[in-house]
Amino acid sequence: MIEFRTLANGHPDLAHSPLLRAALLTMQYAQKHGTIGLTKTKSFKRAFVHWAVEHFDWPGKSAEEMFRYNKVINEYEFPPLEVLHYMLISLRLGRHFKGEFQLTKQGAHLGEDAGRLFAKLIPYFLFQIDHASYARLDERPFGEWDIWMNVINVEADHGTTEAALFETFYGEPEDWHTVGWRDMAAFSSCVFRPLEWAGLLTETRDDGVGKHVCHVFKTPLWRSALKLDTDDMLRPISVQ
Structure with missing residues (x-):
């Protein structure tokens, strides 16, 4: 829920x-x-x-x-x-x-x-x-928001990467340099981008030579605005 x-x-x-x-x-x-x-x-x-x-x-x-x-x-x-x-x-x-x-x-x-x-x-x-429509895509990722958001709630609680989350959902270690880049693009455009536009996730990108890594973090708005089934699975954030 x-x-x-x-x-x-x-x-x-x-x-x-x-x-x-x-x-x-x-x-x-x-x-x-x-x-x-x-x-x-x-x-x-x-x-x-x-x-x-x-x-x-x-x-x-x-x-x-x-x-x-x-x-x-x-x-x-x-x-x-x-x-x-x-x-x-x-x-x-x-x-x-x-x-x-x-x-x-x-x-x-x-x-x-x-x-x-x-x-x-x-x-x-x-x-x-329909997030695929304004992204000008034909592909849409398999899944539903209840599952996506409850899993992201846990996996991204202390930060993760786009590729790691994709693998969590679909079991295939794809990235932007593999044949699965189209599936990654659909997932990014229809899940990550809407959550970023909403202000619930934020992304940082590493674009080095031969490297393209997208790091994903929950914003404070995610924590204050959302109530999810997996909230009781979250680990406290340690303060050094």
Whole structure:
């Protein structure tokens, strides 16, 4: 079983969630300006997309990096915004009206309460969104969230690697240099990346010569926001 605790507005651990931060910024922008302009295909207009790229401070997608090769960026080229836009509409926190995006009453209310917004947004993102779709993948990993998260809860409690976790679930010691790299990519895109976007995991990468190792750690938000069946299996963190 996976249970999300509702954290108080202003809880410091909420700052670990890139997706929550992006949602709050988008909702605050919509509140300040009244609406956000839409294209004919009902995507956010480029002016807002550029603002989002500059302000979201998205892991691995800095504004400098994104604008280095593309001076014009559309919504579909910035997946975090594309996914967030879809969720705000699906959860009825925002709506399209006369060629504009505007917040609903519920959206305006939750935009002022980060803890309740996290509890609304993140479970929907993790468990209802097709993560392979925005990752532009055909493959999806075999498994389900209840098992993935309860195992990661234990295995990553003191840090682990992406390859080690993959082997724990699937019994094959694959990495990015083996024929199983496609399976690793699907697992990374559909499990690790969503948990990182949610702010529950953080990753560091070693990219040396002939080496690509991804280290995985639980964030403080994982510990404060989640209640899992395997919590009683965790070892205390020793303080030196």
